[in-house]
Amino acid sequence: xxxxxxxxxxxxxxxGIMTVVDDLDxxxxxxxxxxxxxxxxxxxxxxxxxxxxxxxxxxxxxxxxGKRVDALPPHKRNMGVVFQNYALFPHMSVADNVAFPLKMxxxxxxxxxxxVTKALDMVQLGAFHERRPIQLSGGQQQRVALxxxxxxxxxxxLMDEPLGALDKKLREQMQMDIRDIHHRLGLTIVFVTHDQxxxxxxxxxxxxxxxxxxxQIGGPSDIYDHPKTQFVAEFIGExxxxxxxxxxxxxxxxxxxxxxxxxxxxxxxxxxEPGKHVxxxxxxxxxxxxxxxxxxxxxxxxxxxxxxxxxHLQIQADTGSRSLVIKAPRNVVTSQIGQEVVASFSPxxxxxxx
Amino acid sequence: xxxxxxxxxxxxxxALIAPLALFLVFFFAAPLVTMMKTAVSDPVASxxxxxxxxxxxxxxxxxxxxxxVQKAFADDLRNITDDELxxxxxxxxxxxxSGFRTxxxxxRNAVAEDQAITDLVAVDKRWRDSAFWIAxxxxxxxxxxxxxxxxxxxxxxxxxxxxxxxxxxTSANRTTLFRTMIMAGVVTLCCIAVGLPFAMVAASTTGxxxxxxxxxxxxxxxxxxxxxxxxxxxxxxxxxxxxxxxQTLGLTSGPVPLIFNRLGVxxxxxxxxxxxxxxxxxxxLIGIPKNLMPAAASLGAPPIRAFLLVLLPLSLRxxxxxxxxxxxxxxxxxxxxxxxxxxxxxxxxSVIAYYATGAANWGMAxxxxxxxxxxxxxxxxxxxxxxxxxxxx
Ligand SMILES: Nc1ncnc2c1ncn2[C@@H]1O[C@H](COP(=O)(O)OP(=O)(O)OP(=O)(O)O)[C@@H](O)[C@H]1O
Ligand SMILES: [Mg+2]
Numbered sequence: 001x002x003x004x005x006x007x008x009x010x011x012x013x014x015x016g017i018m019t020v021v022d023d024l025d026x027x028x029x030x031x032x033x034x035x036x037x038x039x040x041x042x043x044x045x046x047x048x049x050x051x052x053x054x055x056x057x058x059x060x061x062x063x064x065x066g067k068r069v070d071a072l073p074p075h076k077r078n079m080g081v082v083f084q085n086y087a088l089f090p091h092m093s094v095a096d097n098v099a100f101p102l103k104m105x106x107x108x109x110x111x112x113x114x115x116v117t118k119a120l121d122m123v124q125l126g127a128f129h130e131r132r133p134i135q136l137s138g139g140q141q142q143r144v145a146l147x148x149x150x151x152x153x154x155x156x157x158l159m160d161e162p163l164g165a166l167d168k169k170l171r172e173q174m175q176m177d178i179r180d181i182h183h184r185l186g187l188t189i190v191f192v193t194h195d196q197x198x199x200x201x202x203x204x205x206x207x208x209x210x211x212x213x214x215x216q217i218g219g220p221s222d223i224y225d226h227p228k229t230q231f232v233a234e235f236i237g238e239x240x241x242x243x244x245x246x247x248x249x250x251x252x253x254x255x256x257x258x259x260x261x262x263x264x265x266x267x268x269x270x271x272x273e274p275g276k277h278v279x280x281x282x283x284x285x286x287x288x289x290x291x292x293x294x295x296x297x298x299x300x301x302x303x304x305x306x307x308x309x310x311x312h313l314q315i316q317a318d319t320g321s322r323s324l325v326i327k328a329p330r331n332v333v334t335s336q337i338g339q340e341v342v343a344s345f346s347p348x349x350x351x352x353x354x
Numbered sequence: 355x356x357x358x359x360x361x362x363x364x365x366x367x368x369a370l371i372a373p374l375a376l377f378l379v380f381f382f383a384a385p386l387v388t389m390m391k392t393a394v395s396d397p398v399a400s401x402x403x404x405x406x407x408x409x410x411x412x413x414x415x416x417x418x419x420x421x422x423v424q425k426a427f428a429d430d431l432r433n434i435t436d437d438e439l440x441x442x443x444x445x446x447x448x449x450x451x452s453g454f455r456t457x458x459x460x461x462r463n464a465v466a467e468d469q470a471i472t473d474l475v476a477v478d479k480r481w482r483d484s485a486f487w488i489a490x491x492x493x494x495x496x497x498x499x500x501x502x503x504x505x506x507x508x509x510x511x512x513x514x515x516x517x518x519x520x521x522x523x524t525s526a527n528r529t530t531l532f533r534t535m536i537m538a539g540v541v542t543l544c545c546i547a548v549g550l551p552f553a554m555v556a557a558s559t560t561g562x563x564x565x566x567x568x569x570x571x572x573x574x575x576x577x578x579x580x581x582x583x584x585x586x587x588x589x590x591x592x593x594x595x596x597x598x599x600x601q602t603l604g605l606t607s608g609p610v611p612l613i614f615n616r617l618g619v620x621x622x623x624x625x626x627x628x629x630x631x632x633x634x635x636x637x638x639l640i641g642i643p644k645n646l647m648p649a650a651a652s653l654g655a656p657p658i659r660a661f662l663l664v665l666l667p668l669s670l671r672x673x674x675x676x677x678x679x680x681x682x683x684x685x686x687x688x689x690x691x692x693x694x695x696x697x698x699x700x701x702x703x704s705v706i707a708y709y710a711t712g713a714a715n716w717g718m719a720x721x722x723x724x725x726x727x728x729x730x731x732x733x734x735x736x737x738x739x740x741x742x743x744x745x746x747x
Contacts, residue, residue: 054648074651087649091667104654
């Protein structure tokens with residue numbers, strides 16, 4: 001990417017014998033919102049800490065705006081960081097917390113007052129200037145942390161699971177707020193999270209981490225609909241993994257014989273040799289429980305369980321060799337447990353993963 | 355049913371704390387109260403004049419007392435065989451009404467010569483004056499005095515009963531108290547100077563390094579105070595470890611006087627009291643969230659400013675508790691200044707020890723103890739005030 005603001009070039013980080021970040025390349029454009037998603041211990045925080053300057057890479061280089069920052073101490077990097085547990089200064093009032101970065105930059109008194117007021121208004125905390133952090137709720141503290149990280153108008157804002165400690169409702173509210181601020185101020189945000197929904201709803205791009213490497217990076221729908229690997233398919237959302245052997249290939253359509261003998265067709269750009277073992281991912285909500293139009297894949301299944309989920313039903317169906325999970329709207333399902341039905345999905349809705 | 359179980363629960367919990375409560379009462383509260391009582395009790399007149407105070411009960415405090423009273427007083431005087439007790443009595447009465455010195459001596463001689471004497475006015479006209487009898491009645495009937503307490507801070511009552519300073523050079527309690535405060539203050543400051551950085555280093559490390567550092571502070575707590583002081587006694591000698599090292603390194607030509615002076619006392623006491631500074635600070639420091647310093651750095655604070663603006667203010671609570679602990683313990687220190695200090699470095703506790711064991715003046719020992727206790731209490735109240743204000747803020 002030529003207009004990349006942040007550039008990781010072959011960055012590795014080892015602690016002792018453990019490689020935490022492994023030869024990683026990543027470019028982040030100006031104004032982009034990039035989420036890092038991955039299981040615990042996959043190196044997300046470590047990567048963020050290297051960007052913020054709290055850890056230094058074992059090898060490789062990091063540059064921001066074309067300049068290498070490896071040798072720059074954290075306080076000179078001019079990045080706003082929002083920590084997981086807010087990291088507000090407990091002995092200072094909310095206003096003093098937010099004023100802190102401005103004081104460090106030698107802003108004048110009147111300018112500090114003005115910008116602190118503006119920042120606190122932005123996060124809807126205009127009435128809380130004199131409170132101490134402990135006198136605020138979790139969500140309010142998080143908003144103070146956000147205001148503090150934004151008040152000095154940094155180019156880049158790093159957030160490490162900033163919403164992890166909040167309840168669902170508040171988290172969704174804050175997700176909207178952060179997205180809104182991102183759009184309004186045109187910030188570049190690097191956002192670490194555990195929560196796939198959070199990543200899917202907020203980001204321009206998502207990087208899926210596994211063992212210190214990026215398994216896949218791309219837009220939310222790209223990642224969700226076209227997972228490249230089994231890990232990504234299973235990590236983002238729920239999926240059904242079918243394994244089988246390619247029996248023929250033509251016109252971008254593979255015919256795959258599944259374990260158990262039934263065969264399906266899969267749209268694939270790659271022409272794979274017949275006889276090759278493949279794994280196919282199908283999202284539960286892409287499967288319908290009825291025979292439908294021409295060209296659809298159809299699997300004979302027997303319903304083994306139906307679970308009520310409020311807005312949808314989750315159905316376990318047995319193909320004979322494995323169990324499929326199907327997500328179906330409530331009103332279209334008329335089947336009973338034990339019934340034999342046809343599960344269908346289009347060749348475009350399934351995906352070969354490695 | 356539930357009431358009954360509630361009651362039995364309460365009985366059980368009372369039974370559980372009973373041993374501790376009894377222990378506290380017998381070994382802490384009771385001796386404390388006894389010492390305080392000794393400090394203010396005034397047994398001289400009542401023990402020297404056991405019968406006259408009952409005889410004076412009917413007296414109208416204006417006329418010359420009856421012959422019965424005068425006889426009782428004469429008997430009491432005659433029965434005083436202990437000259438020291440007589441001296442105390444004279445001093446006690448004379449401090450209430452001047453003139454008693456000559457009057458009592460004269461009367462005592464008279465009653466000793468004439469066993470049957472009953473008319474004291476005949477011995478000395480002054481016995482007609484009711485003021486003397488009032489002094490006798492008050493002294494013999496009184497059981498409390500503020501004399502020891504006043505003396506503890508170099509005050510006394512003049513003959514008119516007003517509180518005045520003792521004459522210059524007769525007592526040095528005030529100087530000693532003042533010196534005690536100064537020494538305790540200096541030791542506290544030294545403990546902060548050494549303990550704060552130490553606690554910070556200990557809190558910033560992990561694993562065996564932290565254990566080692568904490569062990570180094572805790573180890574002294576596991577050895578007896580006397581042993582530690584004795585160790586310093588050896589180390590601080592003119593040919594002790596420190597002076598030998600200094601001279602070997604060529605830093606000084608002769609030995610630096612470290613023992614029998616204030617420097618030595620401060621060094622030894624700082625070492626002995628250091629754990630009480632390090633531990634509170636350490637516990638406050640490890641309670642500070644780990645990400646505050648990185649947060650300060652990310653907001654643009656260079657390390658030193660981050661330290662001054664974030665870590666230092668947050669550790670202050672530990673410093674204050676530590677300072678209080680150290681200061682209060684230092685106020686009552688005895689062994690260390692007694693062994694390592696010179697005559698001019700003795701603290702108030704050695705004066706107390708002198709009165710308690712040397713002069714057998716339990717009243718003065720108790721009074722000085724009360725003064726020390728009061729000073730400590732005042733400090734503690736101030737601390738509570740400050741800390742509750744801080745908690746409210
Ligand atoms: N300072 C350190 N010393 C040694 N090992 C470390 C250090 N920091 C992190 N690690 C290790 O590096 C690995 C990755 O840690 P990191 O914090 O980057 O994971 P993460 O992806 O952020 O996980 P989580 O989602 O749980 O926060 C972990 O196994 C962790 O134990
Ligand atoms: Mg993390």
